[in-house]
Amino acid sequence: MPHANDALLSKVIDMAGDALVVLDGQGLITAFGRACAPLLGWTAAETLGLPFATLFASQSVDAGALKTWGGAREIVGRHRDGTPVALRVDVATVEAASGRQFVAVLQPRPAADEAHAERLALVAAMGPALAHELSQPLTAAALYLRAAEGLIGGDDRAAAFVGKARHEAERAGKIIRALRRFAENRPPETTAVDFDATVDEALDLALVGRSPPPDIRRSRAPGGLAVIADPVQLQQVVVNLVRNGLDAVAEQSTARLWITTDCEGGTVRLSVRDSGPGIAEADMARLFAPFRSAKAGGLGLGLAISRTIAERHGGSISIEPGGDGRGATVSLVLPLAGPAEHHVVQRSS
Incomplete structure (x- = not known):
């Protein structure tokens, strides 16, 4: 990968016609091109040092994601006033004098995609609440099935089926809890x-x-x-x-x-x-x-x-x-x- 002079890189980013953002190896913003301001409403001074994820409705864009980006992605950006912005984002890796950096190219998607962006933002906002609501009936179902196992008596075949149903209800509960952690951007329990x-x-x-x-x-x-x-x-x-x-x-x-x-x-x-x-x-x-x-x-x-x-x-x-x-x-x-x-x-x- 090429080495770039940091000052020159920042100047090129600022002069570019595309909306470009430079990030350090931790995913923090080190340069914010002028073309980004009309797109997202932020100024360079406001964004320097902030995580790249600040610019998006979903907080899943971290340093690990930047390393394995692999081509343009459709992502919901977040305007400074909080409204969703439909974006197409590509990321390149550059070895600069100060170490590894990432250069992100932000492009607006067509206006027809605005409804799509709003749906994504809504899902991101509703995810934790939905997970919480679903976990309660699943927990109750698992408890009822556990009680039913004790009432079946000597019917081994029926007990086996009820046991499997209880196991699946408990597994569904674990999935819901994991999805809630995912939606809230909490680290996975590894x-x-x-x-x-x-x-x-x-x-x-x-x-x-x-x-x-x-x-x-x-x-x-x-x-x-x-x-x-x-x-x-x-x-x-x-x-x-x-x-x-x-x-x-x-x-x-x-x-x-x-x-x-x-x-x-x-x-x-x-x-x-x-x-x-x-x-x-x-x-x-x-x-x-x-x-x-x-x-x-x-x-x-x-x-x-x-x-x-x-x-x-x-x-x-x-x-x-x-x-x-x-x-x-x-x-x-x-x-x-x-x-x-x-x-x-x-x-x-």
Whole structure:
């Protein structure tokens, strides 16, 4: 990466016709181009030293996200007066004399996207409240099911079904609580997680209700690989990636998924490849955009949330579109946990 003179870089940013923002390695604003003022209502003096996330309706834009930005994204900006602004944001990394910096290009999206921006801002505002309201009936349902288990008596089959229902209600409650932390931009509750075991559990959940089940080709990394993650959030990411693959082959008579985990260079990778037709070029640009789903009836939130969760865990999600007889491949990459001696999870036989 090129080295740049800091003073020259700031001058170029200020003179540029595009709305450019320079950030230090921690994601703090060090230069704010003049073209940003009419777009967001802030002056350079007001923004210097503030987190980049200050400019957005969602506070999920942190230093980790900047390192793995990977192309233009549609994001809801926040004007100084609090109104949402539909933006397209791209980020480049520059090695300056003072160290690593990021240069962000902010472009307004068409006026037709303003309603889209308002919807995103509304979801961001309502998320914690909705999570709180949903958690209460789920907790009550789990308690009632636990009581029902004790009333069933000797009917083992009925008790097993009620137990499974209770387990799913409790799992749903954990998901809601994790989504609430996510919406409130609180750090995930992380612990050492057996990556392959999490993938297997997520695969079982994703296959519930799928009839007939597709042909699953599962390949695991040797040994057990540990990552530091919020287990509920990680499981939801994997469930979403697998479900996307299942949806891609839903109409095929010979539906097949290849689900592979491997380890390379201090990271673990999950790849989900399907036997579908691949992803059209026109759809690739909107795959990670909230409320921009290529699937009929889809909300367009799954991949957008999954990528943000991956980035908050120091990882990334990438997509190979396939086509010409090849299905798409979606990959999740996360750093392995700690030093090498902690990478392998010991499993009891």
